[in-house]
Amino acid sequence: MEYNINEIEKILPHRYPFLLVDRIIDGEKGSWAKGIKCVSASEEFFEGHFPGYKVMPGVLILEAMAQVGAVALLSMEEYKGRIALFAGVDELRFKRQVLPGDVLEMTSKLTKLRGSIGFAEAEARVDGELAASAKLIFAIQ
Numbered sequence: 001m002e003y004n005i006n007e008i009e010k011i012l013p014h015r016y017p018f019l020l021v022d023r024i025i026d027g028e029k030g031s032w033a034k035g036i037k038c039v040s041a042s043e044e045f046f047e048g049h050f051p052g053y054k055v056m057p058g059v060l061i062l063e064a065m066a067q068v069g070a071v072a073l074l075s076m077e078e079y080k081g082r083i084a085l086f087a088g089v090d091e092l093r094f095k096r097q098v099l100p101g102d103v104l105e106m107t108s109k110l111t112k113l114r115g116s117i118g119f120a121e122a123e124a125r126v127d128g129e130l131a132a133s134a135k136l137i138f139a140i141q
């Protein structure tokens with residue numbers, strides 16, 4: 001499973017500046033997805049986070065991991081056209097800063113689907129080094 005930005009926009013309702021996945025580079029519908037975000041110094045959030053020391057906000061790293069998981073879930077035919085809302089997060093850990101010029105590589109693996117609730121384990125890496133990890137909960141609208 002591979003999707004370019006145009007194909008991602010057909011699956012996710014997010015748009016700039018809140019679409020935080022540039023490409024899906026691998027995965028299996030309904031099981032897992034691996035996506036990337038090329039972090040640019042011109043991102044809007046860097047204007048205020050932090051002036052003089054640009055670092056990607058942790059909540060946006062978390063959101064990017066959730067968007068990758070949502071692509072894995074919403075790429076399934078039975079969920080086409082639906083929205084996956086962020087319903088919860090457990091065991092969130094940040095291990096390194098994400099800076100302009102980094103390529104954030106996120107993997108989200110769906111672990112359970114119970115009715116309209118989905119669960120996933122996600123991580124984000126830069127150059128193979130763990131930047132963040134979390135257990136995610138989705139509510140399918």
